[in-house]
Amino acid sequence: MSSEAAPERASSNAVVGWFSDLRVRTKILAAMSLVTIFVTAACVLAVARMGDMDSRLDEVRSTNVTNLTLLGEIRGHQALINHYAAARMAVGSDRAAQASIGEQQAAAIKGLDETLERYRAQPKSASEQKTLDDFTGFWDEYTGAMADIAAGREPTIDFDAVNNGMETSVAKLAAETAASADAAVADAHDSFESARRQVLIVLGVGLLLSIALSVLAARSITRRLAPVAEAMEAMAAGDLTREVPVEGSDEIGMMARSVKKATLSVRETVSAMADSAQLLAQSTRELSRVNDQTVAGSEAVSAGAGSATNSADEVSYNLQTVATGADEMSHAIQEISQSAVASAGVTLEAVAVVAETTETVSKLGASSQEIGDVVKTITAIAEQTNLLALNATIEAARAGESGKGFAVVASEVKDLAQETAKATETISGRVQAIQADTESAVAAIVRIGAVIERINQFQTTIASAVEEQTATTTEMNRNVATAAAGAKEIAGNIGQVSSAAEQSKMAVAAGQQAASELASLADDLHRLVGRFAFK
Template sequence: MRSGPSDQHGVSILSVFDDRSVRGVSQVTDGLADGDLTRTSVVVDHDEIGQMATSLNRGITRLRDDVVGLARNATGLRGAADQLNAVAGGVETAARDASSRAGTVAATADTVSSSLHVVSAGAEEMGSSIHEISRSTSEAAQVAAQAVHVAAQTNETVSRLGASSTEIATVVKVITQIAEQTNLLALNATIEAARAGESGKGFAVVASEVKDLAQETAKATEDIVHRVEAIQSDTSRAVEAIGEISGIIERINSIQLTIASSVEEQTATTQEMTRTLNTAAQGAGDIAVTITGVSDATRRTTDSIAETTKAAQLLAATSTELQTLVSRFRY
């Protein structure tokens, strides 16, 4: 028996209890003070000491289970903190890369938008030039049509000139015939004057003058014939030349009409291209604005990830402290 406190009669209080039960409880409480949760009391009797040992065993068992769960949770918490830290680091890196790329894309979109505006302005200028070309081509087509009309009128005038030359030639032939007959009559008059002798001398002089006049008329008529023939030849060549000119002008007119049609189509295409470029420029500008917003959001995400990383690091430190505390127990 262990000695213990005495009551007023001088008898030890613990003397009535089994010494083994007391020692078992004492060993468990000593181990508990040192953080040893592996010890349990051996219950010998079901007296007060036995009941206390049983309650102590239940308490140590619950405490050991709690410490085991706490240690398991601390380990899992540390692993989750490490994983969260790693994921946050990867997300932060990806967010920074995305922010950098978004900035690059935004700058590129701005450049594309500016280039499209420049191209659109150039297309508008080209459209204005094409419109001016179309207007000039239309005027040229009108001039060509007028030239064709004038050439046709000139051709008619020259044709009438040719007809008049033909009529002149006919008149000249009549005059030539009259001159020949006059010359023949003068010759006959000269013969008759010679037969008349002295009385026919005056008549012979007149006949001679008529003969000379008839010869001069014949020469003049012949000269007129040559000139009329030359006029007819020139008129024929002029008619042919005017015909060729008319054909050329008609071909020019046809080509100008084709050009005018092509220019109109090109004008429509240029206008459509200008509208498309303006729309594309507006779209590129919208993309730049959107990408800028994405870049800002990414930067904010990066800041949030940085805060998350700090929280993960703090959580890891807390789990380390918890593991340190749990390591003080044996269980």
């Protein structure tokens, strides 16, 4: 018996394990989906069964109710026919009344025939069909007898028996139709009860499965959350030795795995902190010893730096004195250089003025030459005019009396030409004198320019020498200033060394204080680490 139960338990455990590995979201959605599936199935089943019941009720309405209605119409037509038959017997031999009642009775018979045809077209059971055949037989006998009466023949049937037979048949058909309707209603009621049971069963099974699935999911979550919570509480209390069981691959399993990793990490960290606390205490003691040695060295450096600072200050003072003298000499040379430069500037300005004057006088000579050329042109014109006047006089003399007036004009033109020639000779002489004076002035100006050029060369030589001396003095002054600055910088650096030595002493003192505080901190750290159990 136990050997058969073992595979079942293994299979059940496999299913539970598979379900536990599902994600929490999947588990919750699975339970909700199962409820939704069964509710949907119940709704679909209910709708289907309600459709079946509606079809059956339609069948009852279209068949049984219609049949009962047609049977009622047949009974009505049958009552009218019997009424008209009694009326015909009552009127006796009154043919008009007989004819009128006969027409009404014939209409009632026709109506019954039509209603009977409609009833025959309706679906019926075998017993109803047999009863209908019986009614049809009685009805055929009745209509045959009525035809005999209309033809004046004596009917051969018993009307009472035939009417009773038709009444009995109609009543039996009505009873059978009512029984069929009752059976259909009972069948519909049974179908409703069956549908209700099926819906309740589906809902019940779905509810039970959903509850079972929800309980399984809840147990799967809470059962594996409890050890994780206990391990975290132990970690909060300082116990890092608690192991966290890891089961499943869902969120709970992932959280358990993360908590386990965190516990191991914290355990390793605390262990490393304990080791570091011990090393820190040892290092603090070593640091205190080194600080003591550093204090002694800083005091020695500070004393040496003080002596070096005094020597550097004396060197810097002497160099400052030399730099001051060099600076004064540089100022004197600069004044000489400025005077030489000013003199050279004046000389250059004189050279420029001489050049400008030479150019102006040269232009004057050129202008005199141009005036001479113009005078020559005027002289040539005057000579030509004089020649023309002479020719005119000769021609006027040849003309005789008619050329006297013209001869007078020619004589005046000749006199004017001679005066013009004399004036041009005078101008030409004066222009030649101006040209001679201009050439003399140009020669004198050229000699003045040569003298000024030599003076300019001497001034340039003096300025170059002064500038060279200025550069030499400036360089010497710069070197002395650089040396003085270097000496001052050396003194400053030595002062900084001394200050750094003092600051080093202060820093070492602060380091000793920090080392003491660090030792206290190491003790506190060792005490805090001791609160955790990790071994």
